[in-house]
Amino acid sequence: MKTIYLDNAGTTQMSPEVKKAMLPFFDEEYGNASSLHFLGQKARERLEEARADIAKCLNCLPEEIFFTSGGSESDNWAITSACREGERKGKKHIITSAFEHHAVLNTVKRFEREGFRVTYLPVYENGIVKVEDLQNALTDDTALVTIMFANNEIGTIQPIEEIGKICKEKGVLFHCDAVQAVGHVEVDLQKLPVDMLSISAHKFHGPKGVGVLFKRKGKRIESFILGGTQEMNKRAGTENVAGCVGMAVALKEACKNLKENNEHEKRLRDKLFDELSKIPHSRINGDRINRLPNNFNMSFEGIEGEGLILLLSDSGICSSSGSACTSGSLDPSHVLLSIGLIHDVAHGSLRLTLSRFTTEEEIDFTIKEVKRIVEYLRSFSPLWKDYEKGVKKHVI
Amino acid sequence: MLYNEKVMDHFRNPRNVGEIEDADGVGEVGNAKCGDIMKMWIKVDKEKMIIEDVKFMTFGCGSAIATSSIATEMIKGQPVEKALELSNKAVVEALGGLPAYKLHCSVLAEEAVKAAVKDFYDKNGIEYDKEKFKPGFHGGEEEVS
Ligand SMILES: Cc1ncc(COP(=O)(O)O)c(C=O)c1O
Ligand SMILES: [Zn+2]
Numbered sequence: 248m249k250t251i252y253l254d255n256a257g258t259t260q261m262s263p264e265v266k267k268a269m270l271p272f273f274d275e276e277y278g279n280a281s282s283l284h285f286l287g288q289k290a291r292e293r294l295e296e297a298r299a300d301i302a303k304c305l306n307c308l309p310e311e312i313f314f315t316s317g318g319s320e321s322d323n324w325a326i327t328s329a330c331r332e333g334e335r336k337g338k339k340h341i342i343t344s345a346f347e348h349h350a351v352l353n354t355v356k357r358f359e360r361e362g363f364r365v366t367y368l369p370v371y372e373n374g375i376v377k378v379e380d381l382q383n384a385l386t387d388d389t390a391l392v393t394i395m396f397a398n399n400e401i402g403t404i405q406p407i408e409e410i411g412k413i414c415k416e417k418g419v420l421f422h423c424d425a426v427q428a429v430g431h432v433e434v435d436l437q438k439l440p441v442d443m444l445s446i447s448a449h450k451f452h453g454p455k456g457v458g459v460l461f462k463r464k465g466k467r468i469e470s471f472i473l474g475g476t477q478e479m480n481k482r483a484g485t486e487n488v489a490g491c492v493g494m495a496v497a498l499k500e501a502c503k504n505l506k507e508n509n510e511h512e513k514r515l516r517d518k519l520f521d522e523l524s525k526i527p528h529s530r531i532n533g534d535r536i537n538r539l540p541n542n543f544n545m546s547f548e549g550i551e552g553e554g555l556i557l558l559l560s561d562s563g564i565c566s567s568s569g570s571a572c573t574s575g576s577l578d579p580s581h582v583l584l585s586i587g588l589i590h591d592v593a594h595g596s597l598r599l600t601l602s603r604f605t606t607e608e609e610i611d612f613t614i615k616e617v618k619r620i621v622e623y624l625r626s627f628s629p630l631w632k633d634y635e636k637g638v639k640k641h642v643i
Numbered sequence: 644m645l646y647n648e649k650v651m652d653h654f655r656n657p658r659n660v661g662e663i664e665d666a667d668g669v670g671e672v673g674n675a676k677c678g679d680i681m682k683m684w685i686k687v688d689k690e691k692m693i694i695e696d697v698k699f700m701t702f703g704c705g706s707a708i709a710t711s712s713i714a715t716e717m718i719k720g721q722p723v724e725k726a727l728e729l730s731n732k733a734v735v736e737a738l739g740g741l742p743a744y745k746l747h748c749s750v751l752a753e754e755a756v757k758a759a760v761k762d763f764y765d766k767n768g769i770e771y772d773k774e775k776f777k778p779g780f781h782g783g784e785e786e787v788s
Contacts (some may be wrong), residue, residue: 447762551678553704557645557654570678570704579678591675628704629682630675 248563251609255450256399256427256600261493262452268496269454274491280486280569281477290488297488297495301459304502305429307436307480308337311361313460313478314491318325318447320427321460322350324471324482325422325443328356331469333390340389342366344376344405345585347395351424352581355393368394374403374586381410392421396428397442400408400464400569400582400598401533404432411440420466421634426450426458430501431539432509432516448490452602453497457490508603513540515610516601520545522614526621528634530643532583532596541601544569546583546592548643549622549631555597558620564613570594591630592643646705649739654710658716663700668766670758673751679703681755682712683716685726687763694724699755706745710752713737718756723763727775729756 252260273291278286280294288424295309315321327353328340330607333339343355359365366384368376376394384391392414397404399617407423414421422443428434430451436444443466446459460482462468474483502507520531520543528548547555552568559566570593578584579593588596625631632637645786646654670733673680680703686696688743701708714734731749741749753755757776764771 549702551703551707554654554708557651557705561655590678594675596676627657627700628702629671629680629700630664632700 251564253605253609253613254565254567254598254600255602256402256598258449258455259452259457259602260604261449261454262497262500263471264455264500265493265497269489269493272492278488280488281475286362290486293492293544294486294488297491300495301498304434304498305434305579306438306462308464309463310479311436311461311464311591313462313482314486315456315458315460316456316483316487317449318348318424318445319350320471321426321445321447321458322348322393322422322424323354324460325357325462326351326354326391327471328354328467328469329393329420329422329443330363330627333363333388333469336390338388338390340364340366340386342368342381342384342389342394344368344370344394346374346398346400346477348399348424348426349395351395363390364388366632367382370398370403370585372587373537374398374401374582375537376410377403378406378409378413379393381413385413385419389397389417389419392419393566394421394423396423396425396434397432397539398429398533398582400543400580401586402427402539402600403533404428404537404539407441408439413443415440427539430498431541433505434462436461443468448494448497451497451501454493456488457487457494459494470593476544480641504603509540511603512601512605515605515607516541516543516599518607518610519543519599519614526618528641528643529621530592533586539600541605543599543601544596546588546643547595547621547625548595549628549634550595551619552594552596555595555617555620555626558623559613562612562616567598569596569598589596589642645742646709647739650709651739654705654713657699657701657708657712659712659719660700662697662700662741663696666698666759668735668759668761668763670755670760670762672754672758673707674736675702675736677747678724679707679748679751681707681751683711683715683755685759686765687723689767694718694721694723697759703751704716704745704748706741707748707751709738710734710749714752714756723760724771726756727760728754748767 278290280290300311423441424445426447444461448457449455532544552570569583583593663684667687668685671682699711702709731753
């Protein structure tokens with residue numbers, strides 16, 4: 248059976264070029280980048296090249312790039328540092344959005360438990376925060392604003408430039424989780440007034456377990472992982488040279504072909520929307536226009552997402568859902584609830600996320616399979632029968 | 644693997660799917676809010692008090708579909724009294740196990756059977772031991788939002 252991989256917001260396949268660039272570091276070039284001997288020096292050079300390459304793609308300085316173990320660590324680090332600094336200055340207020348990734352939400356919640364006040368900005372039906380809401384929420388004791396660039400479930404893109412401008416005017420630190428955006432849409436750190444930004448390599452065809460925290464020069468940051476003097480004395484731990492080099496190659500590839508990749512993904516994604524919107528009583532989740540070009544998210548009334556995912560998987564199609572049963576809890580995804588979906592509709596959601604490797608044949612096959620499986624699951628759904636018989640009113 | 648082969652088999656090829664037009668008892672449990680609804684129809688041979696036929700429909704995850712499917716197999720052809728003894732534990736065992744966080748779905752299968760039998764008893768004026776429908780049993784009473 249052919250694998251049709253449409254879960255690229257979850258993780259991506261590593262590009263062949265990335266793999267090739269990483270391989271030498273597992274046997275020949277295994278030096279510790281902090282060692283003085285030639286093997287160590289060589290590793291150091293490659294690491295700094297990777298840092299410079301990444302900085303160039305993002306239009307920032309190499310010394311603003313700190314390597315981490317991934318998006319979660321970058322988020323934890325940025326928020327923790329900002330809150331500790333805020334605490335020292337007596338500023339104990341955080342502004343974030345209702346639908347951040349758990350790496351952000353759970354870190355913010357820790358500080359909330361420790362006495363911080365937190366404003367969760369609403370994201371409305373279109374899945375986009377309103378700049379006025381931010382303006383109204385900002386106070387003299389706001390220590391940090393942390394808003395994601397693009398949402399991982401519904402792909403909606405936030406007004407980061409405007410948010411950054413407002414924070415800059417007010418002198419409030421602004422962190423942005425750009426894990427879903429970097430490598431997929433343009434992220435230019437000269438244009439974007441963000442102070443800190445999180446990146447994860449495995450979301451753009453790089454390796455897992457490596458990421459970056461960008462920190463603008465002149466802004467303070469406190470260490471999070473303590474130990475040796477690596478990463479300009481800010482992040483301890485023997486450097487993951489293979490991972491960092493892999494990430495740099497992946498980002499260079501992604502940025503080089505950004506426009507073509509975007510157009511390719513968007514065309515196929517729009518085909519999914521157009522075709523699957525024909526399924527009666529379905530809805531698109533999140534703004535249709537202002538979203539990542541590779542993100543598709545819809546709900547189908549009367550079915551539960553897990554069954555759909557498992558049957559698609561039987562056909563070789565990898566997808567995901569925000570239903571409760573796939574989240575491992577009794578509640579469906581907080582993202583879908585935050586845009587106002589009632590539980591029934593959130594349970595019936597399907598997320599398909601494309602990549603530059605996705606082909607038209609794969610999309611055509613997926614459209615056929617989703618239509619078939621939704622119809623099949625509805626055929627024995629008591630909820631759907633009640634809607635059809637008019638016992639209950641359709642909700643979408 | 645999330646589910647074992649037996650669970651996947653019942654999920655992929657659910658037995659006794661559908662509805663019985665002239666059912667003697669119908670039970671519906673769960674609600675859309677928590678993500679699982681099961682509806683079960685039974686046809687009873689009133690002479691022998693045996694469940695002649697049973698059908699189900701389920702809105703829910705893989706384990707909800709699999710547990711309702713195997714529950715219908717377990718009670719079909721059985722005396723009504725015996726069906727009442729079907730426990731969620733027996734259902735899970737018959738399936739060869741479920742992940743811990745999916746056990747709540749198996750509770751619904753037990754409750755769906757009980758709700759259908761209770762409906763049959765009520766419709767036919769048959770006295771029954773209320774104890775058998777113990778607390779936690781919420782056949783059809785929960786509000787569907
Ligand atoms: C928006 C967002 N933030 C953070 C993360 C966490 O990144 P990582 O898996 O590299 O820890 C993810 C990935 O799931 C994400 O989508
Ligand atoms: Zn379930």
